[in-house]
Amino acid sequence: MSKAKQDNKSGKVSPDLDTPTDLPQAGVDKISAALNVLLADAFALYMKTKNFHWHVSGRHFRDYHLLLDEQAAAILATTDELAERVRKIGGVTLRSIGQVAKLQTVKDNNESYVPPREMLRELMEDNKKMATAMRKARKLADDHEDVGTTSLLENFIDQTERRTWFLFEASRQEGDNAA
Numbered sequence: 001m002s003k004a005k006q007d008n009k010s011g012k013v014s015p016d017l018d019t020p021t022d023l024p025q026a027g028v029d030k031i032s033a034a035l036n037v038l039l040a041d042a043f044a045l046y047m048k049t050k051n052f053h054w055h056v057s058g059r060h061f062r063d064y065h066l067l068l069d070e071q072a073a074a075i076l077a078t079t080d081e082l083a084e085r086v087r088k089i090g091g092v093t094l095r096s097i098g099q100v101a102k103l104q105t106v107k108d109n110n111e112s113y114v115p116p117r118e119m120l121r122e123l124m125e126d127n128k129k130m131a132t133a134m135r136k137a138r139k140l141a142d143d144h145e146d147v148g149t150t151s152l153l154e155n156f157i158d159q160t161e162r163r164t165w166f167l168f169e170a171s172r173q174e175g176d177n178a179a
Helices: 003-009 023-057 061-088 097-103 115-143 147-171
Strands: none
Touching: 023 061, 023 097, 023 115, 061 115, 061 147, 115 147
16 A cells, blocks of 8 residues: 555545644644544534525425525535644545544434424534534644634634524524523
């Protein structure tokens, strides 16, 4: 097996793709691993959000359809920045749908029908979990003095909290004071 194929299988950076960084290799490895899980989850959440966008029905169809399309676009926009951040610090990022499937923690939903309110609540919970994972990755980056990753994740946490809030409010029923 060639050295390039060995590097690709092991998750190590090929010498041809080695990016200079002042971060210690252990930090690069840990941060890259955390960001790759976030990246896999972003792809999974994007797909789930589009799935619900395509299959929403009912009296709030237009509002939910547009909300979910907007949220899916925002989630997809994070993927390039996450992957590029991994490369900027000298890490290796995802290369396939198979890697996404291995790393994702966001559960797929392949049901033939999901009631609209349940769609919104499920996405709300997924976004809350993403925010939690982003906070953990942000702390890890901060521990390794990776200001770029810390800053990027702070913005993504805010965006994720906004999506959570919108999904929560959209899924509330009149007189529903419970979270």
